[in-house]
Amino acid sequence: MNPPCGRCNKAVYPTEKINCLDKYWHKGCFSCEICKMALSMTNYRGFDKKPYCSMHYPKTSFTIVTDTPENLRLKQQSQLNSQALYKEDFEKNKGKGFSLVVDTPEMQRLKKTQDQISNIKYHEEFEKSKIRSDAPPPENRQEDEQQPSALVSLPAGPLHSATAAPPSGGKQYKALYSYTASEADEVSLQEGDLIADIEPIDEGWMFGRNLRTGQRGMLPANYVRPV
Template sequence: MNPLCGRCNRVVYPTEKVNCLDKYWHKGCFSCETCKMTLNMKNYKGFEKRPYCNAHYPKTNFTCVADTPENLRLKQQSKMQSHVLYKEEFEKNKGKGYSVVSDTPEMQRIKKTQDHISNIKYHEEFEKSRMGGGEAHPHQPQQPSNTPSAAYQPSAAPQNYHYEPAPEPVREPVREPVRQAAAAPPPASSGGKRYRAVYDYTAADEDEVSFVDGDVIVDVQQIDEGWMYGRVERTGQQGMLPANYVEAV
């Protein structure tokens, strides 16, 4: 027995039957509930087992929840639980140190620069302390108290080394590969084949030739996989042309 249509409640025959949304529809009855636009299986959207188009598909809106005492209590309880979990995670991870930073070339350069700066500052402070009256440097061990000051030899003081940061390596500009223009047609020949243009092409260089879809190119000579050399039969111009813009005839 043939089923009934979900919209007009009439018998749906197999030749015009559309099975969708757990119902059977006539092809003409399967339309949007709002604008009555006829739909198909690719552009419909179902809502409560009713078809809608993309523009009139019902959008669900969220309802506002009142701040009742029960809701406030649950909110406060959830907040306390989140604080407890955060404290537990903090206690577990405390003392584990920081994450390891990847040793990239940029990080190595920054680390090397910082080492040079720290060495320069160290020797500047040491020079100031030595010139200022023999004040002990925080990084230099002090002499014992039973050693007389006259025994101190200035020549025994460490030499003053001056460190200069290593120069940055000179980076050469990256050169893009340039297509070399053919001074003369290469010897490789296509054996007298004729080619027909399948796209329009506008010459981008002096040694290239322009053509439109349908032009016939003769005297074609293959240069490489991407370029050919030939003559446009319509205009008589010769030059290089892209091989993927033409096809053999």
């Protein structure tokens, strides 16, 4: 049985049959929907299973979607689905492409050490600028150089330090800057304090005993220097 033509619905015989756009056409019926220009398999353009010439091929246009309550609900649901997929992918890939930094006590101590290093650099620059500002003018400096320096004679005898030496007789350290303890296991310092019984812990921290207060605990290593 011969199939019907896609335009005239009459039977299409094999000698005049064109199979295109999921239909069968007479050669004379295979033409543009608008201008009726005869088409071939090389110059037609299909839209909605209908043949068109290049001039009258329907142009696709965008439609404006209004923000109705239903559309807003669908948009919100789509955003929630996207967030759920992102979190799922994040949990799957966690630890593969990057490392998650946990705010552990060790990380907090390293951060504190970096802040202390920055403070020390600031104090050093401040002291250098203070020395430069306190220096006498060149003419006064020449006069000071010409004057003989006065020698101060000290009485002979044993020297006594303001703070007694540590019982262990170990090496002493002197605090360069003041430091206020922020943890229960740390020691507060004042500039000039002597520290004894030093035990290094890791880079940036050590154990010691403040001879002024008698308190023992952790202190920043870059705040003190050996005496």
